[in-house]
Amino acid sequence: MDKLSDQDIEKRILRFPDWEYYDNALHAEFEFENFKDCFSAMSRIAFECEALNHHPNWSNVYNVLTISLSTHDANGITEKDFKLAEAIENIVEPEDE
Known part of the structure; x- marks a missing residue:
């Protein structure tokens, strides 16, 4: 998979307001009601990680x-x-149905 240019990253990250780009990575922090909710989200994210390898x-x-x-492997984004960021967003902040 090809590494994206800084310009491509800056354009794409606009769709992800909870995420920042620095130190050659995408970063986010999510706060939950309690440990159980946080760990539950991590478990759901783990399944997405496996599916996307x-x-x-x-x-x-x-x-x-x-x-x-x-x-x-690409030494960057x-x-x-x-x-994966989109999958994580859908888990931690699901769209209202």
């Missing part, structure tokens, strides 16, 4: 989930990172 650098402290996405 793409895995984040992430950490969790109580009710806060911190995520960093980059494609190590690729389409895979944006696909």
